[in-house]
Amino acid sequence: MALGGSLASEMHMFQLAHAPWLGCDWTQDSEQTLAAVRTIKPDLLVIDHYAIDSRWEEVLRPHVRKLMVIDDLADRRHLCDFLLDQNWFGDDMSRRYQCMVSDHCVSMLGPGYALLKPEYTTLRNLMPPRDGEVRRVLVFMGGSDPTNETGKVIDALAQPGLEHLVVDVVLGVNHPDPRGIASKAEARLATNLHSGLSSLAGWMARADVMISAGGSTSWERMCLGLPAIVISIAENQTATSKAMMEAGYIDFLGDRSDVEVQMIAAAVRRCLADSSRLRRMSRTSQDLVSGSGAERVCEIVLG
Numbered sequence: 001m002a003l004g005g006s007l008a009s010e011m012h013m014f015q016l017a018h019a020p021w022l023g024c025d026w027t028q029d030s031e032q033t034l035a036a037v038r039t040i041k042p043d044l045l046v047i048d049h050y051a052i053d054s055r056w057e058e059v060l061r062p063h064v065r066k067l068m069v070i071d072d073l074a075d076r077r078h079l080c081d082f083l084l085d086q087n088w089f090g091d092d093m094s095r096r097y098q099c100m101v102s103d104h105c106v107s108m109l110g111p112g113y114a115l116l117k118p119e120y121t122t123l124r125n126l127m128p129p130r131d132g133e134v135r136r137v138l139v140f141m142g143g144s145d146p147t148n149e150t151g152k153v154i155d156a157l158a159q160p161g162l163e164h165l166v167v168d169v170v171l172g173v174n175h176p177d178p179r180g181i182a183s184k185a186e187a188r189l190a191t192n193l194h195s196g197l198s199s200l201a202g203w204m205a206r207a208d209v210m211i212s213a214g215g216s217t218s219w220e221r222m223c224l225g226l227p228a229i230v231i232s233i234a235e236n237q238t239a240t241s242k243a244m245m246e247a248g249y250i251d252f253l254g255d256r257s258d259v260e261v262q263m264i265a266a267a268v269r270r271c272l273a274d275s276s277r278l279r280r281m282s283r284t285s286q287d288l289v290s291g292s293g294a295e296r297v298c299e300i301v302l303g
Contacts, residue, residue, distance in 0.1 A: 016076055018050035026052065030059040037063050044068060044301065047080070054079040068301060073236060074100060082301055083107045086114040086219060086293065090243040106300060114219035114293040119201045121291035123224060127205060130225055130282040132275030136166040137268070138207035138226075140200060142215060142233055143172030149231055149256050150175065153211050154184040154191070156264035163189065165268075168203050171195040209271050209278070211264065214241045219293075222249070222285035227278045229267045231259050249285055 022029050029052075037045065037060060045064040047057065052069075053076040061067055061079055068082040074096040083101055085093075085108070093109050101107065137157065141149045150169060157167050169185055169192065171178055178195065185193040194203070200220060204210065210221055210228045214237030221228055229251045232238045238255060245252035251267050253259045271278060 016051055016053060018073075020051070022049070022051035026056050027059075030056045034060060034063060046070065053077055066301070072240075076100070078105070080105055083109075084113055084115075084297060085109050086111055086216070087240045088244060088249075088288065089240055090247060092243070108297060108300060111219050111222065111289045112293060113297055114216075114223070114289055114291075115297065116220055116223055116289075116291055116293060117199065117201070118294075119199060120220055120223045123201055123205050124286070124291050127224065130208065130227075130279060132277075132279040132282070134165065134208045134268075134271050134275075134278070136168065136207050136209075138168050138170070138200070138203050138210040138212075140170040140210070140212050140217065141172075141231070142213040142217070144174040144176075145172060145213075145233065146176060147233070147256050148175075148177055148180070149213070149233060149259070150181055151177070151184060152259065152261050153264055154181070154188060155261045156268065157191075158184075158188045159261075159265040161272075162265060162268055165190070167191045168207065169193050170197055170200065170203065209268070211268075213237065218244075218250075219289050222289040223291040225282035225286040227251075227271065227281040227285070229253060229264065229271070231256055231264075247284075249281060249288065 043065045045060060046068045048070040050073060057067060057079040066081045068084065069078045069080040070084045072085050072087045078101050080101065083097060083105055088111050089096060097107055139150060139153050150171065154169065157165060167188070167190060169181065171181060171193065175181065182193055185191040200217065204221055204224045204226050207226055210226050212221065212228055212230060213233040214230055230241050231253050232241050232255045241250065241252045244250045251270065253263055253267060
């Protein structure tokens, strides 16, 4: 379905909120991609970029059999055959892409379609139900953690009454202060520092509670029934984190700029005091994220 002439002209002048992330004008990027597509001649083209919308997709659409978009912002139109948004927004989920995609587009919405590695499903099937007791805490604030929320969390876990907990801290490759984190971890007993991990699955299975950012790690954690205290480190994490907190899936503390050390410590103490709440969070998390999302997406796209 091609856009009408006047609409196409109007949209050509429109700049998306994340347009600078593309590194060049969308017309240049689409032409360069088209050159590659003409050589490769793929049956399926998958697009996962906040700076791409229906204008770019209209250029490529005639040259591939099917076009799939991965998105979670719902802030721009798409011209695609399949749309995947694995995030959870409660009752708003089914309405977010109204008028954003054509009638023929197959929308796959929610964590039931989360693209997880097979190891998460394997571990899920091997693990016994969680007992709600907190002995070990896993800390991971994303690949970059630009404002060093990891440091805040370690300080919180060093507070009185929390020193007995075993803590595993995982640093992403782009953390701004690995030496500072190493120093904090060394100063706190029973604290292990990890980096360069290809997967968090094994550490999630060992942990009783996770303190983390939002994002795709949420679905890995929920597949394994691991309760979490969440801090938003990016704007696009806030809406889904709020919805998940309101539904009882997580303890969401808010945006990183508003979260203080004592708030994190208080959240951990809440976990220690209420094992039934943690068991419920574990159970409902696994109900929401089955771990079979990749298979479901493949069946739809390749069927």
